[in-house]
Amino acid sequence: MGLGSKLKSLIGEDLLDDLQHQLKEVAAQGLDRHLKIAVTGLSRSGKTVFITSLVHHLMEAHQSRSLPFFEVASEQRIISVKDLSATSEKPFPLRQSIQALGQEPPLWPESTTGLSEVKLAIRYKPASRLKRLVNDTATLYLDIIDYPGEWLLDLPLLHLDFAQWCSKQQQLFALEPRATLAKNWCAAQSRIDWLAPANDDALAVLSEEYTALLHLLRNDENALSMIQPGRCVLPGEWASNPLLQLFPILNPPADLSQIPAGSMYQQLQQRYEDYKELIVKRFYREHFSRFDRQVVLVDCLKVLNHGKPCFDDMKSALTDILQSFNYGQSGFLRRLFSPRIDKVLFASSKADHVTANQHHNLDKFLELIIQDAQRDMRFDGIDTRCMALASIRSTESAEAVLDGQTISCLKGINKQTGETIALFPGEVPMELPSERDWNSSRFRFLDFAPRKLPQTDLKPAHHIRLDQALEYLTGDMFR
Ligand SMILES: Nc1nc2c(ncn2[C@@H]2O[C@H](COP(=O)(O)OP(=O)(O)OP(=O)(O)O)[C@@H](O)[C@H]2O)c(=O)[nH]1
Ligand SMILES: [Mg+2]
Structure with missing residues (x-):
């Protein structure tokens, strides 16, 4: 019996194949890896707040326990995260945004207008024993890029005279x-x-x-x-x-x-x-052809507030935007730029504007807006996920009794008036609203002032599902 066969009989065929595969991978790549995640969305969809909060939680991950569903953090394998953004030609306004959200009273960061990036080096302990044999630690170089979704709206012009x-x-x-x-x-x-x-x-x-x-x-x-x-x-x-x-x-x-x-x-x-x-x-x-993964933020509640014409207009804009990812084997984009995006996260931002029992509805409503584009992307082998999240959770759950029934409410500070309010924000539809619903002013989701984002000691309660977004976008890099 040869050595290969002996090993197979000792440790099993599957395990041996897996070991061989991992060894090859380690030898081929070394342990350090690079990942570029681009974040886009139409104006005011929450891009700057998302990147600010995500990076802040990441940079604190070695000492805070704020990301329970982000495996490398919850297993306490993150050693340290270094900000290398100063080396970028277009640094993201990270310090200003963290400061605005951490001051008293906290403020939402300023609107941004162009492309900017955060560059991070994340030093961590690999999960795989085999990788740890090669080296105790590894580094993921993570670039996060913010750019306006409006630029993607130019893409369809390329195939129109x-x-x-x-x-x-x-x-x-x-x-x-x-x-x-x-x-x-x-x-x-x-x-x-x-x-x-x-x-x-x-x-x-x-x-x-x-x-x-x-x-x-x-x-x-x-x-x-x-x-x-x-x-x-x-x-x-x-x-x-x-x-x-x-x-x-x-x-x-x-x-x-x-x-x-x-x-x-x-x-x-x-x-x-x-x-x-x-x-x-x-x-x-x-830019676009160099991104590995993409986040598309969508403010579903804003379109619900503004009614059917606004909803239809956003659906058509998003469908056009999403053509950029749907490049297929023979698509014209592949011929032009050979893009390499393999995962797209669609995130319905500001999920803290609705009660927790509505988060699932928000996932479903987003799926409704982008379902055609999502189907095409799946067909092209791009992994996609829809998720409702809040980068900065600015409301608390509360309960109220109305006509003898207990209902879920939200408590927060009204962004316009600065008053503390408790309200029942209403339900998010899982299907396209009917003409009557659109016309009944049924949807009136309010904007809230931010709750303070502390410098240290971050908690899971400071966000909604930011950890799940991170796990989806980067989890495989840390295994
Ligand atoms: N409650 C709540 N509001 C949010 C959250 N994220 C964003 N917002 C609100 O959305 C507004 C816009 O957020 P930004 O992150 O600046 O959005 P943007 O997409 O970067 O906007 P532009 O730079 O103008 O394109 C903020 O001023 C907040 O009012 C969140 O997680 N929770
Ligand atoms: Mg911005």
Whole structure:
């Protein structure tokens, strides 16, 4: 009997295969690994708070017990976490955000506008005995990147030419409340002769008005999500670049085969092509294609508050955004950028705005919004998970008796008034709300002021399911 066969009979075939596999892995990789997790979501979806809280809990994980479902932390295998963000060209505002949330009274961090990153080195004890034979400790280099979901909304432009994009925008601007909000801008467009020689001043004025309109559509009151081109509202390093003087033509000339060179139409068409080539493709090449895992934060409660048009608009924006992950074997994205994302976590943020018995409903409601995209991703072999979470739990559970019945309530500080309140925030639907529900003002989820995030001695009660999110996103790296 050869050595291999003897070993097999001694320790069993499966175990031997497993040992051989692990040995190969250790030899091939060493113990240190790198992981890039990108966090995105539309404006105000909770990206900055999520990254701040996640990193703060991680950096305290060697001494706090705040992450019971994050295995490497609960098994006390994290030795130390070092912040290497100073080496990044675009550091995430970590210190300012932790300070804002830790002061008295605590404040939510400022809104952010571009891409930034946290770089961490996590020194830990490997779980596998075999890996510990090679080395007692290992390091995971973890980069967490924050970038606006609005930039992903530019992705669908890559497979639309200018005429096709204008036609899609025409349909979009026919819907309320967009149609009413865009009335003046549409009227200004109708006075332009698109076949006349390009007039840079007129184009500059119209594009300025279009950018103002996009800001109006997405402000707190209107809360629309389908905003294109994304860089017009969040330009990042492209601020004041003439390429952003771009807008769709909603009343195009009837015969597009006869567009004169140097005309208004042709000028915008050229800008559109340049925008795609120089801005959109570059972002995907330089950043997106390097991400390993992705978190998409969705503020489901905000859309419920704003009603059906806002819900429909967000669903269509998210479905478009999620095309970025659905790259398939033959998809055009794979040919362009060979992306490598293997896991996507969809997180319904601010789960502390509802009572604990509604968290499951929130998971289900999120699944409803993204179900088509999720199915495509699974088909392409990308692992996906939906999870309701709160990065900073700002409410406490309470109970109240109403008409002899005990009901679950929340206690917290109203973000607008600063008053302490106790309320029953209502139920999250697990199915698409009916017309009647949308019209009955049934959904009114309130925003809360943050509860203080202490510097040390963090507890599981400071968040909801942040540990489960971490385990899903990084757990396999620490085994
Ligand atoms: N109660 C509660 N509110 C949250 C939580 N996370 C975010 N919020 C609220 O959502 C707001 C936006 O959070 P941010 O993290 O700044 O969102 P963002 O996606 O980074 O926003 P932009 O940078 O403007 O795109 C905060 O000011 C809070 O009001 C949370 O875990 N719990
Ligand atoms: Mg932010």
